Amino acid sequence: MSTVVETVTNLVQPIVAHHQFDLVDVEFVKEGKSWYLRIYIDKPGGINIEECALVSDEVSEKLDALDPDPIPQAYFLEVSSPGAERPLKKPEDFDRAVGDYIHVSLYQKIGASKVYEGTLEKLTAETLYLKVNLKGRFKTFEIPRKGIAQARLAIKF
Incomplete structure (x- = not known):
């Protein structure tokens, strides 16, 4: 992390939590x-433009007060x-995404691909269980968490 x-x-977390x-x-x-x-915020039921503006104003004020300036x-x-396809x-x-349709990019292939979309059926501390539709047949892939490059919610078409 930069x-x-x-x-x-560290500066934004208390503002958002408040x-x-x-x-x-x-x-x-x-x-x-x-x-x-870019700062992405959310809440159950979604975030609105006024709430984003409120956080923006407070963050801007806090950033301007820092000395030395962390962003020269x-x-x-x-x-x-973060939108419908939040990371x-x-x-x-x-934990919140169990039962949801997600997109997962991997560091290394599992099966024939490094990219999968499917329903997150369950998870453990080490593994995601992703139910994927492969040409009309469903298969559950066990994906090690440490092998995930990126993951996000996905929209199913």
Whole structure:
């Protein structure tokens, strides 16, 4: 985790918790010539634009008060919902996703692929059990958590 992401995560967590929101993710990325500090928040039932603006104002105020500035370059601050395909990163994200349709990218192939979409049937501390539709036949894959590069909720078409 970058120093900026760590610093901002530590700064944002109490603000988000105070409002009883969940901190989903913090990223600091360069796109083209611009830098973006993105903070994703959520709550049961979803987050709205006013709540994002509230957190944005509070985070901006706190960041401006830090000395030395943890982000020396110019950047855009964005506070938003993670959307329908929210990332699954923390153990509690996976716990909430049991029974949901998810997308999983792996570091190494399991079976014929490094990418699977299916229903998260259950999980243990070490393994996800993902029920995947392979051409009309369902198969449950046991996916080691340590082998997951990325995971997110997915929309089933």
